[in-house]
Amino acid sequence: MAIKDRKEREKLDKRKLIIESATRLFLEMGYEKTSIRTIADDIEYSPATIYLYFKEKDEIFFVLHEQGFDILNKEFATLGSIKDPFKRLAAMGKAYLDFAFKNPDYYDLMFIMRAPLTEIACHDKWEAGDAAISHLFKGVSECIDQKLIRDGDVFMISMTIWSYVHGVASLHIRERFKSVKESGDGEIQKMLKTSLDYFLAGLKV
Amino acid sequence: MAIKDRKEREKLDKRKLIIESATRLFLEMGYEKTSIRTIADDIEYSPATIYLYFKEKDEIFFVLHEQGFDILNKEFATLGSIKDPFKRLAAMGKAYLDFAFKNPDYYDLMFIMRAPLTEIACHDKWEAGDAAISHLFKGVSECIDQKLIRDGDVFMISMTIWSYVHGVASLHIRERFKSVKESGDGEIQKMLKTSLDYFLAGLKV
DNA sequence: TTGAAATATAAACAGTGTTTAGTATATTTG
DNA sequence: CAAATATACTAAACACTGTTTATATTTCAA
Incomplete structure (x- = not known):
């Protein structure tokens, strides 16, 4: 045949x-x-x-959403060589924000829009997202084991970190920082870099 | 006349x-x-x-977006009686998340959607948002003065806090937590409460 | 009372995602 | 090889969307 x-x-x-x-x-x-x-x-x-x-438009955009995760996961994979889990976690945070700022359309599809959500629900495993999240779990879990960050549930701490970086990324993409204080893109970028350091310092034991 | x-x-x-x-x-x-x-x-x-x-549809939704801020600002105003600025900040974080979970549609309009953004840009002052943000500025600034949280730029720390709570709110509203780990709404709610405490603890000196 | 201004709308424009019914081509079967 | 069937494709329609335009009606001032 x-x-x-x-x-x-x-x-x-x-x-x-x-x-x-x-x-x-x-x-x-x-x-x-x-x-x-x-x-x-x-x-x-x-x-x-x-x-x-x-079947529908969303099925196309679900594929694009997966492409975005492929890019992000590749970025995360390169950080595997960083031995110190806290330094790796910090690098992941920076990489996540860099990805969001460089690929705002992909980021939108992956984390902000409702578009590919029906599709995500169809595939009962969110494979694309799971790969990225497991990098985070691993980092957090190793940090706890080596007592580099304050103790707590791995899932809870991972979601705390994700929430922070997602908040930064999505408020920036949807231009809410600019609304609060009119400033150039450079200024905001600098402030957000300091913010990430401030946030990370708060995780330490 | x-x-x-x-x-x-x-x-x-x-x-x-x-x-x-x-x-x-x-x-x-x-x-x-x-x-x-x-x-x-x-x-x-x-x-x-x-x-x-x-003039256009967005002008209607800009008014709705302002209604949302009125509700949120009223919630924040009731917390003015809390003397300890850190406890007030913590209460504001809880109030913010409660607002988001109880009024997801308003929250969407206020912080996630692009819809009223052209209108926000028109009114060169984002009055609705500014009132809410200034509550945050005040809380952060008092905490720094009384050395209750780690020192740093008031604006930067405020944006850090906002980013975290917005991240929690928006990931929850767009159902990304559920995608990561299938769990009941109650479980997630509990985890997020712990997360807020964990985050706040990280701010302390 | 007449003319201008304000108010309202039917209909159209340009776009969206999606479905249906029908055609043309390619393949399989008798 | 011809007839039947399956595949690939599309024009046109359906049911929406935000918005504009030309027209009609009402309201009020001169």
Whole structure:
């Protein structure tokens, strides 16, 4: 059944074509302007065709959301060489914020938007997110073992750290810091760097 | 010119009518389902009429966003009686999270959505937000003066605290905690309470 | 009473995600 | 090889969205 195989390959190729178009449009024009019709236009097929390869728009953006996690997880993976778990945790915090500031659209999809949420719920395991979170768990758990940070439940402390960095990232992306105190991007960036240090110091025993 | 006065009153009355309808629909059905047409239907006018009283949809939601801040600021005001600035800060953190969990739609509008942002930029002072933030500034500044928390720039520390509580609130509202570890709402609530205590302890000298 | 100003709306514009019904092509079967 | 079937695709429609425009009606001042 070589023909069936080829057909399957072609089906996957078209899915890939759609995803590649969606990715480019998304990164160039943002979420709002990446509509089914603009993707269809881009790949020179009718909008209805896209629905032969994806159940709904969110299924496309779920794939993009996974791409974002791939980038973040790769960043985290490079920090594995840092032996001191607290220094590694600090580096992860910095890497997380760098990722958010450099890829605000991906960050939005991954942590702020409701868009891919129905899809996340479908796959009962949030694999993309789990990989990133387990890096955090590992760091926190080692810090506790070596008594580098104040004792407490690993999950609770991990969520505390995630909450802080997510708060910084999302308030910055949604421009709430600028609303509070009008200042240049550089100033805010500097303040946030100091803030991360201040937060991390608070974790120490 | 009594007639002109009456006309002005009537104009404000209709604005109020629109806002009241928008508020009810927003709280009952959420942001997505509160469209210009559903509001128009509700107040028994045509959609075009709404544009005689509001420049755009966001102008309506900017008013709702201000309503949210009124509620939050009232909560903060009741905490003014707490003399110990650190205890007051802790109470404010709890109040902030309580507000977010009880009024997720308002919270969304105030701190997560892009919707009222163009309007925020128009009014060059973000009055609604400023009132809330200045409560925080005051608390932080008093804590530093009395050496109750680690020294540092007032603005930076305030943003650190805001980032943490906003992170908790927004990750919870957008259901990212549930994605990480499937657990009941009660469990998460308890964990987050412990997390707040853990975070606050980290601020202390 | 007449003319101007204010108020309201039907209808249209341009866009969205999604579905349906129908066509053209490719493949399998008798 | 021809007929039947399965696949791939799309035009057009559906039900929405925010917003604008041209038109009609009402209200008030001169």
